[in-house]
Amino acid sequence: MKVYPASAPVQLEFDKVKELLFGYCRSEYARERSRALQAFIQLEEIQWALRQSYEYKTLLSSGLYFPNDEPLNLSRELQLLAIPGAVLSGEELLHLRRLASSTDTIFHWFNEEKKQAWPGLYLAISHSRYEKKIIALIDEVIDELGQVKDTASDDLRSIRQTLYRRRNELRRLFEKVVARLNKQGYLAEIEESFMNGRKVVAIFAEQKRTVKGILHGESDSRKTAFIEPEETIDLNNQVAELENEERREVYRILKQLTARLSAFAGLLKEWQQISGEFDFIRAKALFALEVNGEFPLVSDKSFIHLVNACHPLLYLYNKKQDKPTIPVTVSLSEKQRILIISGPNAGGKTVTMKTVGLLQMMVQSGLLVPVHASSEFGIFKQLMIHIGDTQSIEFELSTYSSHLLHMKYFMENASGRTLFFIDELGSGSDPSLGGAFAEVILQELVKKHAIGIVTTHYLNLKLMAGKTSGILNGAMGFDEKNLQPQYKLLLGKPGSSYTFSIAERIGLKKELIDRARSLVDADQFRLDKLLNRTEQDLQAIDKRNAELQKQLKENEKLKKELQQVLEKEKHRQQVELLKEQNRVAENKWEYLKDMERKLKQLLIEWKRAENDQKNKLVKQMEAMLFKKDEKKVAGKMQKKIDARFKEVGGEVKLGDTVKMKKNHQVGTVIELRSKKAVVKIGLLPMQVDLKDLIVVKEKPAEKG
Secondary structure, eight states: OEEESTTHHHHTTHHHHHHHHHHTOOSHHHHHHHHTOOOOOOHHHHHHHHHHHHHHHHHHHHTOOOSOSOOOOOHHHHHHHTSTTOOOOHHHHHHHHHHHHHHHHHHHHOOHHHHHHOHHHHHTTTTOOOOTHHHHHHHHHBOTTSOBOGGGOHHHHHHHHHHHHHHHHHHHHHHHHHHHHHHHTOEEEEEEEEETTEEEEEEEGGGTTTSOEEEEEEOTTSSEEEEEEGGGHHHHHHHHHHHHHHHHHHHHHHHHHHHHHGGGHHHHHHHHHHHHHHHHHHHHHHHHHHHTOBOOEEOSSSOEEEEEEOOHHHHHHHHHTTOOOOOEEEEEOSSSOEEEEEOOTTSSHHHHHHHHHHHHHHHHTTOOBSSOTTOEEOOOSEEEEEOSOOOBTTTTBOHHHHHHHHHHHHHHHOOTTEEEEESSTTTTSOHHHHHHHHHHHHHHHHHTTOEEEEEOOOHHHHHHHHHSTTEEEEEEEEETTTTEEEEEEEESSOOOOOHHHHHHHTTOOHHHHHHHHHHSOHHHHHHHHHHHHHHHHHHHHHHHHHHHHHHHHHHHHHHHHHHHHHHHHHHHHHHHHHHHHHHHHHHHHHHHHHHHHHHHHHHHHHHHSOHHHHHHHHHHHHHHHOOTTHHHHHHHHHHHHHHHEEEOOSOOOTTOEEEETTTOOEEEEEEEETTEEEEEETTEEEEEEGGGEEEEEEOOOOOO
């Protein structure tokens, strides 16, 4: 994206955003990427950068692991690796192995499922490949401490074995010499010392000529002399020679390994960049979490649709102060290209303008922004900004001259892919003349189809917006009752500057304010007053509308709760109905079982009975199967039973005469079975629940 002037990112505070992003970077590669961050103009590049930030943010917020714990800064090692004849140390080779191991972990993390789930992150490694031979080459020579292994070559193994034996011989011989000199009282210290890489003994200075050997030096106090004993000189020489041979062989091995790894220098550099790229993506994700950044929709068009957008730096500041940040909602498109914001000073006009400009730069740079997820951003190829006093001493330009110079650049270079911001258009000159030029500038920018935001106090620009296609009025809310700015953008109407209200707020004398009012043109004063009243009425309407929406939400909540209660009650009734149906079905089933049992018993009795008794049994069957006038028959039977028997009650015992509550039949208990009794009624024995029986006694026969 081309910006004008060059200081535009600083004026929009994009440089501060990059500083915050820099603080989240751990590798030098990521820090360099954050320092060089700039806005792109290619849709695909922007979308992939945003997707990578969003995917890493999702990983962090979900607590999922991504293997990029320790990015390495290996610029020096990789530069040496690319130089013919260079030699890397064991420690440096160990760093390369860690890079290869980290890359291996990342490649293995992206299985087929994760490639589909995290396409943005996978894009960072899709152009590269993993080569396991690099770790194999290093492990063949270097151990986990960065030392060359004994097995790296046959010569090295032989040298180290010989060196080990000579050092042991030297140690034993040296111990004998120390014991002898100590016994003779020559030693100043019994501990062995090293000087110039040789084993020496500390001798009292007055005895230095007594002990045979090579004098290597004396202490600062001149009281102690360091002598290499004559007996150990030959072994010391052999050890020193072997150590030199070991160093030469190690150097040869490291040089050979470095040469073999140099074939992979390009691939290792790719891996270093991948590690740094993931670190940079992680930094963007952490920044997004801090500012509550979202992934908006981006299209290759010239428009802006921001919903609940916040200035990220203001959001962070207010979060530290535990204060809310008032969001802004604004849309600019082909039909409404230019927004003119009016209202009182310190009401938030410039902050609103900077918010839109900064968020646009952030989105086109691949950073998630603090907006509602339904927000949409277009892509602009130019961003022009004119904020604050631009008086130039160097070019001897006044404020207004500098202002016009910038406006000249805007009008000459603006296009349909330009996003511009002008603070206090036309200021710095006579209001009537400056206002006229401001109208001309806006007309030209409308013709160029540029999209932008302008702040002003000029009345003629407010009127122009009301009658010019493509220009929209907006105002910053102001509470005239409490004389406090609301920092809320109201679209569709101009705003008052509240000049006299603010004067009252700061305590200016009433007589001075009245005198100033009398000097203002009557029509202009009436219009400003009308704007004041209109704004306050709209605020009252908004307040009532907010209360209405709140009540509607409460009603909707109550409606849902009532619906839930009704659903529960309906479910309860259905359950009760099913229970009743089950109970009726069970009774019918019991009745049919009882009927089946009775019929079987009657059939058995019929087969056994004589001819004169069969008719009686058939009648009983008919009475059971064909219940005609059941109630009438039952009533007659009840009367007949009541006339012959009276109820006694009490516990049912074997041999008692009992009456059945259901069918009013009387019989004799012939057997008791737990809670049931076998009752013989006529010739038919029946099993009946004890609770359905009543003990009765036959009444005495009446005389006459």
